[in-house]
Amino acid sequence: MDSQAIVAQVNAAVERIEKGVAAGPFAATWDSLCAYQVPDWYQDAKFGIFIHWGLYCVPAFGDEWYPRRMYLQGTPAYEHHVATYGPHTKFGYKDFIPQFGAEKFDPAAWVDLFRRAGAKFVVPVAEHHDGFAMYDCNFSRWTTARMGPRRDIVGELAAAVRQAGLVFGLSSHRAEHWWFMNGGRKFPSDVQDPQYQDFYGPAALIEGDREHELDNRPEPSTEHLNDWLARTCELVDKYRPQLIWFDWWIGHRAFTAAGHLQKFAAYYYNQGAQWGQGVAVNYKHNAFPTGAAVLDLERGQLKDIRPLFWQNDTSISKDSWGYVVNQDYKSAEWLVQDLIDVVSKNGALLLNIGPRPDGTIPEPEQAVLLDIGRWLVLNGEAIYGTRPWQRFGEGPTEVPEGQFKDTARAPFTAQDFRFTTRGNTLYAICLGWPGDGGTLTIRSLAAGQAPEQLQAVSLLGYDGPLDWSRTPDGLVVRLPANKPCDHAYVLKLVS
Secondary structure, eight states: OOOHHHHHHHHHHHHHHHHHHHHEEEOOOOHHTTTOOOOOOHHHHHHEEEEESSSSGGGSSSSSTTTHHTTTTSHHHHHHHHHHOTTTTTTTTTGGGGGOTTOOOOOOHHHHHHHHTSEEEEEEEEOTTTTSSSSSSSTOOBBTSSTOOOOOOOHHHHHHHHHTTTOOOEEGGGGGGTTTGGGGGSSSSGGGGGGGHHHHHHOOOOOGGGGTTTTTSSSHHHHHHHHHHHHHHHHHHHOOSEEEEOOOOGGGHHHHHHHHHHHHHHHHHHHHHTTOOOOEEEEEEEOOOSSEEEEETTTTTTTSSSSSSSEEEEEBBSSSOOOSSOBOOOOHHHHHHHHHHHHHTTEEEEEEEOOTTTTOOOOOHHHHHHHHHHHHHHHHGEEEEEEEEEEEEEEEEOOBBBBSOOOOOOOOOOTTTEEEEHHHHEEEESOOOOOOOSEEEEEGGOSSSSSSOOOOETTTTTTOOEEEEEEETEEEEEESSSOOOOOOOOEEEEE
């Protein structure tokens, strides 16, 4: 594609977007955007599937940042690349495209798996930091619609998700492409070849390569910011996602200084209003003012209930978001317990998987998802459509607060409980099975504490009656001899 023609297309798109903003009801100001309301579908859904599937799954080495690190001299990815594929002038990142066939990609089968896992929304990565679009982008030739699989992956998946009655979302990492491939500027590589400039992008050099620091120089150019706005709004128009997830670099001041982020949010919220569908934006750190979008913590949780709805995005793998060989996976029990903890604190869990280049989902990932689904079939009423109680729970196990702490907590015990509520029903979820004769004591529910009167106490998955009493020490419940399920156990308390 001719670069001047693309610039003209982008500028025309920006003008159209600005007209869409002007049509309201949201204006491109923080005051206006703070009137946003999180849709009910999102607060009720609680559990979604994130999908990191892109060109980076072909080398399947390290993690999804391989396209950056293969150009950073001295890194394991760089050394691996040279040893496996040769010098970067002969085999660069672009040369993985013919190996990305997606020949076994079956969107209906994917979605059936997600549905059986109990997920209510699905969020594929439309474009990662590497700049290879998984959709039919009007502003690039470097897309799955034109190269590699020659399929509109996002479009096919969107249709399958909606056919199954689930909610469709998208993530865009286009913002980070400003600098992502810049290592290739420091030694002979195809990043410096003019004929691939439209793929590798600005590859802007950042002082000290401190890519996670938002105040690094140089700031994104107006051209890049316009490109980001045009591409992201194109995703809105073509695929009508009800959720858009952003990584951290939209928090760079350049995205708000000229109003690009505000314009996007207003445009998207206005489109959602026209569709008659609730939509949401995920952000990290302080990219949005509180209340203007939904806060997302990457691989992280909170210590207490957050009054505003939030989300934890984490991966089924401990070491990568995209497919790599020899993954270190989390257990279904760990993930079910995380889901319960997040929901008790007014959040949702977005759980990531990483398919192979041929479009198959690794068998260990399928097994974990189905295990989660079996738990939710029995216990989902304590998750879906619930809201936090007056406290999130009790117990000795502390959950470290903040990002990138998804494997830092100790295992939960039978003394750890989490609470959710719906109407006059309180759910007390025990995160371990007691080994002391099957007796549980929930101290938060002692006699004289809310709820003042309990009419019935039952265990989901068990049809028999339970022996229970409220004492000054707590609600004491005698459990049956056999577990009704694995991972966590739900007491249903009706008042």
